[in-house]
Amino acid sequence: MKLKALVYQQKEWNPLQLSTGFPVFPVENITEEALAVWKLHAEEVLLITPTDAGIQAAVRAHMAVAAYADPAFPEQSYAGAWMVIEGFEEVDDEFLERIFQRCHGQPWEIARTKRCVIRELSLEDLPALEKLYQKEGVTWRLDADGERIPGFIEPLFAKEKEKKYQQAYITNMYGYYGYGMWLVFDKASGELIGRAGLEHREFPDAVELELGYLIDPDRQGQGLATEVCQAILAFAREELDFPRVNALTDQKNVASVALLQKLGFYYLEDTDVSGSRTQRYIYEFS
Structure with a gap:
């Protein structure tokens, strides 16, 4: 779609207020019948309206x-409107x-690198x-004996709980802030790799x-984490209003520490802010 x-x-x-490559059509009312005059359907158009009645x-009509x-x-x-446009100058x-x-x-697709596509998660990705x-x-x-098997990140919830969690995350984190934890796909195959x-x-x-x-263990050692994280840091620099980015890592995770140093992070302190002892690294936007 x-x-x-x-x-x-x-x-x-006045549509002349808006500079766009999309065709712009007037409609008498917001119905499928009115759209049919232009051979359009509700699921393929975006209505821009200044009124609550229009929204x-x-x-x-299930129209964006x-x-x-x-x-x-x-x-x-x-x-009922996801976005309020204050003026058309920056649109x-x-x-x-x-x-x-x-x-x-x-x-949303966030970035493309040489080998990867970074985009938001959807429930179909679970x-x-x-x-x-x-x-x-x-x-x-x-x-089975209750012993902890080593790993560096928390596991997912049970299926239904994870689904509810991710739906709320999509709505509240992506929807409100426009960023969050994304998925990494192999550009050539479309496979989820991180x-x-x-x-x-x-x-x-x-x-x-x-x-x-996180990069699939089968794909580690290929420079993918560096490639992806560089793109994310570029996004943060260009799109977000933060002076720096933090990263927390276990000091035993030698590969993670090496990656952060390669990206330009520096060690700041040991911290318990995540609930366990980790090292805190900082990347400054100069």
């Missing part, structure tokens, strides 16, 4: 919608496409993610960004 066109109700706003009509804060239509709540086609994707629950987490050495877990991204970590003096990363 891809965005094919933008639509607006006549007399609400509610789009929601009923963005609110436009037009002073000519005061006292609107914009309830580009990527921005519009991302609104469309978010309205339809489609994962079986592949579970398979990755079951690989030896990825997560710690308990054996997980990496940015989350918040509460330290005693501030809430800061933390870089997390």
Whole structure:
């Protein structure tokens, strides 16, 4: 499902205000019948409207919608719109496409590297993610005797609990902040080969960004973690308003420590902020 066109109700706003490569069509009302005049369907358009009535009509029609804060239509709540556009000056086609994707629950692609695609998780990815987490050495877990099997990250929840957790994560973390822990795919094969991204970590003096990363043990030693983390750090530098990025790692994880040093992180301190003793590394944006 891809965005094919933008639509607006006549007399609400002037399409000449918006510079876009998408075709823009006026509609008399927000219905499939009105779209059919232009040979369009509700699931392939984005409505931009300054009114609550327009937003509610789009929601009923299962149409992606963005609110436009037009002073000519005061006292609107914009309830039901994922995004409120304050002005068209900074709006580009990527921005519009991302609104469309978010309205339809489609994962955003974050970056492409030479060998990888980094994108948001969707619920359809959970079986592949579970398979990755079951690989030896990825997560710690308990054996039949209750003994802890070594690993460096926490295991997933039971299937239904994990599904609910990830749905809430998609809604609240991706939906509100626009970043989080993402998935890493092999660009050539489409295979899930890792997980990496940015989350918040509460330290005693501030809430800061933390870089997390995991590469399939079968694909380690190929420079993929470096490639992916460099792209994520570039995203953080260009898109987010943080002066630095943190990373926490077990000092026994020699490969992780080496990766952080290669990326340009420096050791700051040992900390218990994650619930266990780890080393804290810092990457400064200069």
